[in-house]
Amino acid sequence: MRKKHILAKSFRFFFLSLYLLAAVVPLFWIFITSVKPSTEVYTYPLIYWPKHFTLENYKFLFLFANFSQYFKNSLFVSIISSLVAMSFATLSGYIMARYKFKFKKTLIVFLFFAQMIPAYLIMIPQYKMFSDFGLINNLWGLIIVYVNIAVSFSTIMARGFFSRIPRSLEEAALMDGCSRVGAIFRITIPLSLPGLAAIFSFSFVNTWNELFTAALFLSSNSKLTVPVALYSFISKAGIQWNVMSAGLIVALLPTILVFAVAQRYIVAGLTQGAVKE
Amino acid sequence: MTAPFIRMMKLSNSSRQVGLKLKRFIFWMLLPTFVIVLILTYYPTVEGSILAFKDYSVFNFQNIHFVGLDNFKTIFEGPEFAIATWNTIWWIAFSVTLQLILGFALALLMRKPFKGRGLYAGIVFYPWALSGFAIGILWSWLLNGQFGLINDILIKMHILDHGINFLANPKYAFISVITVNVWYGIPFFAIMILAALQSIPTSLYESAEIDGAGSIMKFFHITVPYIKPTLVSTVLLRIIWVMNFPDIIYGMTRGGPAGTTNILATYMINIVYFESDYSKASAVGLVIISALTLYTLFYLKLTSSYEMGEL
Numbered sequence: 001m002r003k004k005h006i007l008a009k010s011f012r013f014f015f016l017s018l019y020l021l022a023a024v025v026p027l028f029w030i031f032i033t034s035v036k037p038s039t040e041v042y043t044y045p046l047i048y049w050p051k052h053f054t055l056e057n058y059k060f061l062f063l064f065a066n067f068s069q070y071f072k073n074s075l076f077v078s079i080i081s082s083l084v085a086m087s088f089a090t091l092s093g094y095i096m097a098r099y100k101f102k103f104k105k106t107l108i109v110f111l112f113f114a115q116m117i118p119a120y121l122i123m124i125p126q127y128k129m130f131s132d133f134g135l136i137n138n139l140w141g142l143i144i145v146y147v148n149i150a151v152s153f154s155t156i157m158a159r160g161f162f163s164r165i166p167r168s169l170e171e172a173a174l175m176d177g178c179s180r181v182g183a184i185f186r187i188t189i190p191l192s193l194p195g196l197a198a199i200f201s202f203s204f205v206n207t208w209n210e211l212f213t214a215a216l217f218l219s220s221n222s223k224l225t226v227p228v229a230l231y232s233f234i235s236k237a238g239i240q241w242n243v244m245s246a247g248l249i250v251a252l253l254p255t256i257l258v259f260a261v262a263q264r265y266i267v268a269g270l271t272q273g274a275v276k277e
Numbered sequence: 278m279t280a281p282f283i284r285m286m287k288l289s290n291s292s293r294q295v296g297l298k299l300k301r302f303i304f305w306m307l308l309p310t311f312v313i314v315l316i317l318t319y320y321p322t323v324e325g326s327i328l329a330f331k332d333y334s335v336f337n338f339q340n341i342h343f344v345g346l347d348n349f350k351t352i353f354e355g356p357e358f359a360i361a362t363w364n365t366i367w368w369i370a371f372s373v374t375l376q377l378i379l380g381f382a383l384a385l386l387m388r389k390p391f392k393g394r395g396l397y398a399g400i401v402f403y404p405w406a407l408s409g410f411a412i413g414i415l416w417s418w419l420l421n422g423q424f425g426l427i428n429d430i431l432i433k434m435h436i437l438d439h440g441i442n443f444l445a446n447p448k449y450a451f452i453s454v455i456t457v458n459v460w461y462g463i464p465f466f467a468i469m470i471l472a473a474l475q476s477i478p479t480s481l482y483e484s485a486e487i488d489g490a491g492s493i494m495k496f497f498h499i500t501v502p503y504i505k506p507t508l509v510s511t512v513l514l515r516i517i518w519v520m521n522f523p524d525i526i527y528g529m530t531r532g533g534p535a536g537t538t539n540i541l542a543t544y545m546i547n548i549v550y551f552e553s554d555y556s557k558a559s560a561v562g563l564v565i566i567s568a569l570t571l572y573t574l575f576y577l578k579l580t581s582s583y584e585m586g587e588l
Binding site for chain 1: 299300303306307309310311313314317318319320321322324325328333382383386387391397399400401402403404405406407408409410411414415416418419421423424426429460463464468472517521523524527528542545546549550555558559562565566569573577
């Protein structure tokens with residue numbers, strides 16, 4: 001019995017380590033490549049640990065390849081659109097969670113379908129529409145598109161979070177002489193802060209990563225977002241992989257940070273719905 | 278603005294006027310979300326379907342008119358569309374099956390607590406949030422024929438004796454993009470399944486043990502049936518998601534070499550970027566939307582009959 005136990009334990013340890021390696025090694029390798037001089041990148045046998053650790057690649061990105069601008073653009077677009085989507089989703093999600101009204105089911109299906117339609121499928125008519133309004137090659141135009149990308153899923157998530165906060169808590173506050181809106185702000189919103197954080201992070205990650213619409217909409221160099229900049233890197237012949245790796249680290253870092261902070265909430269938001277179903 | 282009448286509502290809920298005000302309140306709260314979704318998701322979906330029958334391209338901005346089924350004829354004539362369609366089916370089938378199996382295995386391994394499980398989860402689950410496009414580029418460097426890490430490891434393990442240029446070789450390119458997609462999707466399944474596993478009451482296992490059930494018995498008679506709803510809904514939703522996930526392929530091969538790794542999504546995007554023939558791309562888009570709609574209706578029917586216990 002004991003022997004079997006130890007065997008099971010080491011079996012488990014072995015496979016858990018395998019998954020860990022598979023997850024870590026690719027990112028680690030990109031990081032190593034990003035701190036190597038190019039002479040150590042294009043050489044065989046491969047150099048697993050840089051002999052000359054360097055930040056030249058990052059310096060090149062930010063000083064010569066205009067990455068600080070792309071980074072600012074991406075932050076601006078993602079933060080604004082996620083905040084707007086979150087506000088809209090708070091309003092509509094609260095209503096969908098608390099009130100019964102006609103067409104409610106229709107509206108839920110409406111959002112569910114909208115969420116199924118990927119950005120790349122509707123980018124052409126959007127492009128046509130936005131060029132009529134002069135919103136092409138304009139970060140505000142992209143923000144409007146991104147609010148749309150984020151808002152339907154955010155509403156579905158917000159509805160889930162609000163409906164898990166017992167109505168009785170709000171009613172208790174009303175009994176204590178709180179106004180209805182006061183009750184929403186003093187009870188419901190603070191209790192749903194983790195939910196709102198999850199909604200914001202989820203939208204932030206999705207809009208930060210969006211490539212296809214941005215690549216169609218943005219053309220001047222000063223307006224590019226980080227994914228579009230990476231795209232223009234790979235379309236050019238002869239990629240410098242050490243510089244490219246630094247670009248990838250810069251592109252991935254914000255989402256890794258957001259995920260590290262909000263993972264618990266995002267996961268809760270996703271799985272609670274699934275388990276309930 | 279809303280506070281006074283809501284307080285009034287509390288006093289006389291049955292009053293008709295208040296009912297009207299409540300309706301207005303609901304209407305205004307819902308308005309921003311639904312207006313933006315209507316104008317920026319639904320209208321373009323319809324407009325895109327109409328564009329599929331017109332001749333809108335970067336060379337024809339002005340006199341856009343109907344051309345019947347010309348765009349569809351063009352896409353059905355070439356071999357690319359058929360290749361992309363078959364690839365989409367294989368792409369979905371292999372990716373989702375392997376993501377499910379490996380994600381399930383990871384969830385089972387992580388089920389019992391161990392030291393540092395929270396940290397372990399944070400690290401193993403991280404690919405899930407990252408940009409598929411950046412991940413695609415990242416892996417194209419790892420799979421590089423000359424200086425790639427994967428080739429180096431395979432050579433050191435004596436599996437290969439010289440490096441393979443995985444992404445330039447039609448024989449390996451499609452397998453490579455699917456493998457990376459599996460890598461990318463494992464965390465999602467593991468997260469969903471792990472949450473479901475943890476919701477199984479331990480009392481079920483205890484009483485099964487009293488009845489003398491072994492671990493395999495317990496797995497098939499308690500674990501699987503209990504989390505079946507999660508498995509079904511996760512797989513069904515994931516199918517749509519994977520079908521519409523061109524990001525990894527775009528980072529790795531952009532559909533190449535010679536269209537061998539195109540799925541319908543990348544095929545359409547390539548028409549937009551490289552041919553600038555927006556109507557032809559819309560025709561491909563309409564095919565995708567039709568498949569998507571049929572599938573979603575099927576999904577809704579299946580899950581609703583599931584909820585009613587018919588499945």
